[in-house]
Amino acid sequence: MTAGLSLPIWMINLDRATERRARMEAQFDRMGLTVTRVAAVDGKAEAARIAPMADATRFAALMGRPPLAAELGCYLSHLEVWQRLVDSGAEVGMVLEDDVVFHDDFLPAVSAALTVRDQWDMLKLNCIRAKVPVRRGRVQDWQLNAYLGPATGFGAYLITRDLAARLLPRLLPIRLPIDYEATRWWHYDFRLVGLEPFPSHVDDGGVSTINGLNFAEAVKPPRHRRLGNYKMRAGNYLHRLSAELRRGVFRAKP
Numbered sequence: 001m002t003a004g005l006s007l008p009i010w011m012i013n014l015d016r017a018t019e020r021r022a023r024m025e026a027q028f029d030r031m032g033l034t035v036t037r038v039a040a041v042d043g044k045a046e047a048a049r050i051a052p053m054a055d056a057t058r059f060a061a062l063m064g065r066p067p068l069a070a071e072l073g074c075y076l077s078h079l080e081v082w083q084r085l086v087d088s089g090a091e092v093g094m095v096l097e098d099d100v101v102f103h104d105d106f107l108p109a110v111s112a113a114l115t116v117r118d119q120w121d122m123l124k125l126n127c128i129r130a131k132v133p134v135r136r137g138r139v140q141d142w143q144l145n146a147y148l149g150p151a152t153g154f155g156a157y158l159i160t161r162d163l164a165a166r167l168l169p170r171l172l173p174i175r176l177p178i179d180y181e182a183t184r185w186w187h188y189d190f191r192l193v194g195l196e197p198f199p200s201h202v203d204d205g206g207v208s209t210i211n212g213l214n215f216a217e218a219v220k221p222p223r224h225r226r227l228g229n230y231k232m233r234a235g236n237y238l239h240r241l242s243a244e245l246r247r248g249v250f251r252a253k254p
Contacts, residue, residue, distance in 0.1 A: 041074075059175055081095050094110070095154070108199075120144065128153030
């Protein structure tokens with residue numbers, strides 16, 4: 001647990017990413033947070049071991065490219081933290097990657113989110129993309145938004161122990177990046193919301209531990225190889241809309 005917040009917090013960090021660790025720990029010290037560091041799975045160093053954990057054929061069909069080794073390591077690192085949450089017995093945990101910048105309202109925002117714990121199973125504290133927000137509620141100065149579009153990025157989020165326990169047996173083999181697969185809330189039947197305005201953002205300084213310097217390793221394949229990805233993305237919009245309609249997306253929210 002940590003001062004002011006009654007939940008465990010884990011930070012995913014590669015052993016070799018010492019500068020990132022130092023930056024994060026300086027922020028934790030300023031905020032008075034007690035955070036457990038989890039050594040990230042180094043996908044590049046352990047490529048031979050973890051490659052069999054992915055369905056590379058399915059991944060390529062859905063994303064239009066093969067999985068990156070570091071991408072698989074990131075995926076497995078989040079699953080490792082979820083297992084720790086399940087083992088801890090805590091009802092809710094916070095998961096952080098090591099490139100998060102915390103805003104001045106971060107602690108009040110998290111505290112507010114915990115008071116409406118009955119309204120979400122996974123709550124995003126930042127997103128890379130948060131498309132077509134739909135208001136599901138409000139707590140103090142923040143809106144609780146669902147999304148008819150993608151809500152990608154796993155830099156900082158809250159997740160319940162119950163959801164972690166339900167997802168863990170279903171997320172292998174790896175078929176998509178973690179922030180695609182584990183945000184398919186309509187498929188896994190859980191409540192995903194974002195707390196907006198987001199009280200944090202990510203900043204890797206242009207050097208991603210997954211995609212390299214200036215996303216050099218994130219080379220897009222030709223369009224004809226991305227047809228499966230386009231189909232998946234279009235289908236996801238339909239799935240989200242259908243699920244939100246069943247939940248009463250157009251009803252007035254308080």
